[in-house]
Amino acid sequence: MKLAALFAFVMLICVAGRAEAMNVGFEALTIANGAEKPLQIGIWYPTEASAKAQPLGLFTQTVAAGAAPAAGSHPLIVMSHGAGGSYEGHYDTAGALAEAGFVVAAVSHTGDTYDDQSQAARIWTRSNHIYRLVDYMLAEWPRRASVDVQRVGMFGFSAGGFTTLVIAGGAPDLRRVPPHCVAHPDYFDCGVVKTVPDLASLIASLPPSVWVHDPRVKAGVVAAPALGFTFGREGLKDVRIPIQLWRAEDDHILPNPDYAEAVRANLPRPPEFHLVKNGDHFDFLAPCSDALRQAAPDICVSRAGFDRVAFHRTFNREVVGFFERTLK
Numbered sequence: 486m487k488l489a490a491l492f493a494f495v496m497l498i499c500v501a502g503r504a505e506a507m508n509v510g511f512e513a514l515t516i517a518n519g520a521e522k523p524l525q526i527g528i529w530y531p532t533e534a535s536a537k538a539q540p541l542g543l544f545t546q547t548v549a550a551g552a553a554p555a556a557g558s559h560p561l562i563v564m565s566h567g568a569g570g571s572y573e574g575h576y577d578t579a580g581a582l583a584e585a586g587f588v589v590a591a592v593s594h595t596g597d598t599y600d601d602q603s604q605a606a607r608i609w610t611r612s613n614h615i616y617r618l619v620d621y622m623l624a625e626w627p628r629r630a631s632v633d634v635q636r637v638g639m640f641g642f643s644a645g646g647f648t649t650l651v652i653a654g655g656a657p658d659l660r661r662v663p664p665h666c667v668a669h670p671d672y673f674d675c676g677v678v679k680t681v682p683d684l685a686s687l688i689a690s691l692p693p694s695v696w697v698h699d700p701r702v703k704a705g706v707v708a709a710p711a712l713g714f715t716f717g718r719e720g721l722k723d724v725r726i727p728i729q730l731w732r733a734e735d736d737h738i739l740p741n742p743d744y745a746e747a748v749r750a751n752l753p754r755p756p757e758f759h760l761v762k763n764g765d766h767f768d769f770l771a772p773c774s775d776a777l778r779q780a781a782p783d784i785c786v787s788r789a790g791f792d793r794v795a796f797h798r799t800f801n802r803e804v805v806g807f808f809e810r811t812l813k
Contacts, residue, residue: 567643
């Protein structure tokens with residue numbers, strides 16, 4: 486009985502400790518990217534400073550802008566958004582991770598943002614952006630002493646989910662895209678392909694080195710991955726890190742089974758899989774503000790009966806829990 490009571494007491498202390506969330510610090514920075522256009526990034530991190538409501542694009546977040554990070558060495562999570570997005574699009578998930586003690590760095594992928602989609606079809610450029618982001622956070626960020634270089638994870642949605650798989654060791658075969666688009670000309674990805682008339686010849690000329698992998702990343706969350714069918718078993722054979730994989734049941738942008746299910750079937754290590762009942766593609770984005778709802782109503786519409794705010798409470802909790810388990 487004494488042993489049981491002691492165990493219960495220890496568990497109570499652990500639960501109480503986890504309930505005391507940190508405040509969230511935030512920085513928005515521009516970082517150099519070699520000869521390419523500089524990258525816009527957002528960084529969220531735990532802090533003991535007081536936080537207040539502040540604008541973030543068309544969102545409002547409660548953060549302590551520019552505050553000092555909380556003491557200690559914190560795991561790093563890097564984030565990759567979907568096509569036509571920005572680093573702001575998953576701010577609530579970034580904030581939840583920061584509250585739990587993670588440093589989070591998200592990048593706006595040059596040429597594939599809401600205000601510039603000139604390079605959206607050139608999805609191979611994204612993994613280089615992430616590698617550069619990890620480099621910056623571990624070696625150049627002025628607050629880098631607060632980052633644990635041994636505990637790095639990645640979160641990606643849609644095209645960002647594809648990018649996460651590449652960073653983790655995936656090698657897609659984009660030659661599968663043209664026949665896919667012959668069979669499914671109305672799919673979203675095929676609409677992007679149509680914007681580049683010479684894409685087929687461009688794909689054929691890509692060297693294997695264009696797919697940048699990063700062994701520093703030890704775990705990945707992949708939500709509604711774009712172009713999942715391009716990997717196959719061979720293309721995913723080197724993805725050995727733990728993966729948490731999410732699929733929206735009624736994804737009208739990346740419909741089943743060519744995307745998330747194709748990845749799930751071919752990963753050499755079974756992922757932690759989550760099916761979002763009645764969910765749609767854009768439900769993985771942060772719940773919309775009134776301003777965003779007016780500016781981009783299409784991404785703010787959920788299926789009847791689906792509560793995006795309630796879903797994100799569950800989603801963020803599961804993402805935090807996954808990284809806590811895998812980045813010990």
